[in-house]
Amino acid sequence: MSTVQKVAIVTGASQGIGAAVAQAYRRHGYAVVATARSIPPSDAPDVLTVAGDLARPGTGAHIVEQALDRFGRVDTLVNNAGVYVEKPFTDYTDADYDLVTGVNLRGFFDVTRSALPAMLAGGAGGHILCVSTSLVDRANARVPAALASLTKGGLVAATRELAIEYAARRIRANAVSLGVIRTPTSPRDPGGALAALHPLGRMGEIDDVVGAVMYLEQASFVTGEILHVDGGQSAGF
Numbered sequence: 190m191s192t193v194q195k196v197a198i199v200t201g202a203s204q205g206i207g208a209a210v211a212q213a214y215r216r217h218g219y220a221v222v223a224t225a226r227s228i229p230p231s232d233a234p235d236v237l238t239v240a241g242d243l244a245r246p247g248t249g250a251h252i253v254e255q256a257l258d259r260f261g262r263v264d265t266l267v268n269n270a271g272v273y274v275e276k277p278f279t280d281y282t283d284a285d286y287d288l289v290t291g292v293n294l295r296g297f298f299d300v301t302r303s304a305l306p307a308m309l310a311g312g313a314g315g316h317i318l319c320v321s322t323s324l325v326d327r328a329n330a331r332v333p334a335a336l337a338s339l340t341k342g343g344l345v346a347a348t349r350e351l352a353i354e355y356a357a358r359r360i361r362a363n364a365v366s367l368g369v370i371r372t373p374t375s376p377r378d379p380g381g382a383l384a385a386l387h388p389l390g391r392m393g394e395i396d397d398v399v400g401a402v403m404y405l406e407q408a409s410f411v412t413g414e415i416l417h418v419d420g421g422q423s424a425g426f
Contacts, residue, residue, distance in 0.1 A: 194235070196220045196260045198252060200243060200300060201270030203228040205372035206320070209395045210267055210402050211236075217403065222256040222263075225270070243270050243296025244288070253303035263307040265406065268297050268319040268344070278335045285336065293340035297347070305360065314359025317351060318405060319344045320398075321366040323419040329386065345415055352413030361412035363405045368393050368419030387420030 197214040201207035203225035211223045220235040228238045237259045241248040256263050272292040274285050301317060308315030321341040324334055344364065351362040369375070369383045370393040378384055384391045401418045405411060417423045 193262075194218065194220050194260070195264040196222065196256060196262050197265040197267060198222040198224065198256055198263060198300070198304060199267045199269055200224050200252075200296065202238075205374060206370065206395055206398050207267075207269040209399050210269060213399045213403055214265070214267075214406075217406075219265070220260050222252065222260070224252050243300065244291030246295070246299060249296065249299030249301070250303040252300055253307055257307060262311045263304050263315065264311065264313070265316045265318065266301060266304040267402065268301065268317070270296055271320060271341070273322075273334065273337055275332065275334045275337075277333045281336060289336040289340055293337075294343055297344055301351075305355070308360055309358060314361070316406060317348070317360065317362040318402060319348050319362075319364040321345050321348075321364050321415065323366045323368050323417055323423040325366065326417070326423040327425060332386070348415065349413045356412060361409075363412060363414045363416065365398060365401045365405070366415050366417045366419060366423065367398060368417075368422045370395060370398055370418075387422050388424065388426055389420035391420060393418060393420060 197219045199207055199211040199221060202211045202223035211221045214221050222237045224239040226242050228240050231238050239252050239255050241251060243249060270292055272289050274289055321344050322337055324338050325342040325345055348362045348364045368387050378392060397418050401416050405416060
């Protein structure tokens with residue numbers, strides 16, 4: 190039985206879903222590289238924190254370099270970092286576009302492009318996991334979020350493409366597609382409007398997302414899958 194410790198990079202890991210996912214990987218014995226625009230240093234020997242803005246070219250490569258310098262390998266990349274701006278389409282500004290595409294698309298591209306060679310060099314395969322939204326599958330007139338659909342829809346398409354491109358080299362690619370998840374920074378929904386967006390009648394919890402992520406991490410025969418964690422939202426009402 191191998192005693193080599195696997196390594197997961199988790200973006201957007203300073204709070205909320207990303208922080209919980211990072212902790213879950215640690216519980217499963219992984220060393221974790223946790224990154225966010227602002228994140229405090231860690232004294233834990235199995236955790237490396239790297240601060241950086243993924244929208245800036247070169248940040249993703251720097252994160253992977255730091256992971257290799259500290260732990261010598263990369264096995265999993267969780268592309269959790271994302272920006273969500275909800276506006277009617279014609280109200281979006283150039284600054285909104287640059288912000289959302291910079292993090293959601295440029296960030297994904299930069300860090301994934303660097304992580305894949307590290308996974309290939311290790312010879313044991315790897316796993317790329319992206320966080321998307323069910324608005325990609327089912328638009329909602331009450332939720333004007335075209336930039337989210339544009340960017341996260343791109344991640345869904347790229348996830349499927351990478352799954353096929355790298356399957357023969359033992360690298361899997363999957364995604365979780367989320368409904369509205371209750372996090373420390375999300376509205377508490379006292380009137381129930383957010384819960385009502387889901388057929389199950391409630392908001393999702395962070396643990397719902399963590400469970401789905403860890404299922405995909407351990408499901409060695411699953412690749413190219415977009416797992417909806419959305420209370421039935423993508424299926425419709």
